[in-house]
Each structure stands twice: as structure tokens, then as C-alpha cells.
Amino acid sequence: MKFSILPSVLALASSVLAAPGTLKPLLKRNPSGSFSLVAYSLDSSVVDIFYSDGIAYAGDSSKWTYGSVTTDVTFVIQDTEMITTATTSGVTLDSDTLLYIRPTEDEVLPVGFTGNGVTAPSDAVTTNFIFYGTWLMWEYDDGTLSDSFRAKETNVTGVYELYYDYSNLYPSGYKTPIVKSSS
Template identity: 35%
Template sequence: MLFPSLAALLALTGLSNAATLQSTRRATTSIPLYAYGSTANTNGLPVFYADGLAYIGQTGLDSTNGTQTNITFTLDRSSTTTPWTITANSTTVTFNETLDLYIVPTSGSFTQVGFSTNTSLPTGAVTTGFGWYGKSVAYATNSSEYELSFWASNTTTTGVYGLYWNANTAVGNDNPTGAFPVAIKSTPPTAV
């Protein structure tokens, strides 16, 4: 009779340890993000930083003399109240301060997504509320309402798009010509 009770005790201990490991696993992660759109050649383009703004594309902007770099987002998958910060994926670029992802969700706006410190945000910008709707990045306006309003807009560099948040609510809104919706995901593109 000692063996069945010992086996049961070991099984319970194993379950207890698994539950402890599961509950202590950190929700914070560092990941790159990618844009997926309906326009040709926009599936799986990485989100990158250029002079405080978000862009998507395989190459940098031709027309900037400022700072450009691929980035990694540090985020808490279990919270929409924690800002998503960025880190440069470069040995030659470092940020001297903590930069948070922001959008401007003001009704009627079509504003480029950017990165800033909390002390220098544009009017109406928010750095919290980001979460996941399935595998796509979403903005939680409240605990039960998520918006997926990321758009891409042409730049002067072929294959590079500005990443925008579209808070236009009226039908027939005034989005720039050629702008199109994109999903932002942590899923890297697959090789063809």
C-alpha cells in the first residue's frame, strides 16, 4: 500500500510544481512586430523606427538623415495598462531614454504611429491600451472593445510605408490616397 500512496504523493507534487511554474511564468516578452496588408509586397514587413515615427518595410527611408533602426518591442502580454517600449536592434544605434509606442485615437484623426517619452507625447496620444485580438495587435478602448485600425501609407521610398492609426469614424473619411489597412502581428513572415 505504500507504493500507491507514494505514487499519488509524487503525482500531486508534480502537479503542484507545474502549477507553480505556470503561474510564475512571466508575461513580459521582447518581440519584433510585422505588418500584413492587402497590397502586394506588404505581407510580413517589419515595423521599424525612423526619427521617432513607425514605418514598415524591408529597407530604411531614402530621404532621412536621422536615426533609423529595426526594433524590438518589450511588452506585457497580460496587461493593457503597461506601455510597450522599444529597443534598437543595432550595435550602432541606442536610445538615450525609454521610448514608448503611441497612437492618437482621437476621433476623426489619421495620425502616424510613433515612439516617445511620456513627457513629450503629441496632443491626444496614448501609450497604454495595447493588447492582442487573436494574433493581431489591437487597442483596447475598454475591457471589452478592441480596435484594429492600423493603416499603411506610401512614403517617397519604394516599398516603405508609414504606419498610421486611423481613428476616422465617418464613412468616406479623408484617408490619404493609396492608404490601406494592415494587421500588426508578432508572427514573422514565412519563407516562400
């Protein structure tokens, strides 16, 4: 089941904000240059998205001691792919490290990264990422947009593993973060 109401709500919101008598569509906007991804609605403050051994997490990366390679990251969007760069001193990611989701029916699956000796799952998708304002979205082939990210707290307080809920199952035990660019 696709979540298709969001574009309608966003279009309505943009028309309400438009000057009387004018209707302007809400336009897709991709950040220019390098940016971070952040998650809202997980803790009382905004938390960063970070990389650890090929999996995407949200929270303070310095608290996460379980990964062999853990780093804060920045992104550049190019041709709907999210190219990932390490920002933690002494850590380098492969130049082709990309953010991926796994849009698989009736499953809530981890968000991750390609490259760096980590084998990405066969159903991993690295394309069709776009932004609506600062909100990270994934675009279905039919043009429908989705921001169905989920997060589940790990055994470290304030650190969450990031997931993608293709079928909008809203499973218990998961939070529903808003993932946005920092710019």
C-alpha cells in the same frame, strides 16, 4: 464611430474551431519576452515595423535614408505599454521609448514613439495595447477592441508610414495593414 464587430467575428470563429458541444472564448494573449511587429497586406511579403525619428514605418529600414535615427526594433509589452528597443548595431533608444497611437475622432494620425528627444503629440496614448492571438489591438475604455492601422507609401518604394484611424474613415490613398507580433 467604434469598430465593434471584430470581437463578435473572432468569438464566432473561435466557436467554429471548438470541438462540437463546447464553446471556448477567444482569449486575449500577450506575447512573452521580446518580439517584433510585422505588417501584412502592404506588399507581397510580410514587412517589419521600424523606428525613424520618432515615427513608425513599415518596410525595409535599410532603404529609409531620411531619418537621423533609424533602427529596426523589438518590443516587450508590459502593463499594456509597448516598450521599444533598438536592434540596429550602434543605435540606442531611451529605455522609456514607447509605441503610441493618437486616438482622435475623425482623423487619421501617424503612429509614433515617445522618448529620444522627440516631443510626442499631446494626444499620444501609450497604454491599452493588447494582443488577440498575434494581432495587435488597442482597447477602448469600454473594452471594445480595434486594429484600425493604416499605412501610406512614402517616396521610397516599399516603405510605408504607419497611421491609426480611430474613427474608421478608410481614407483613399491608404492601405489597411494587419499588424501582428512576430511570435
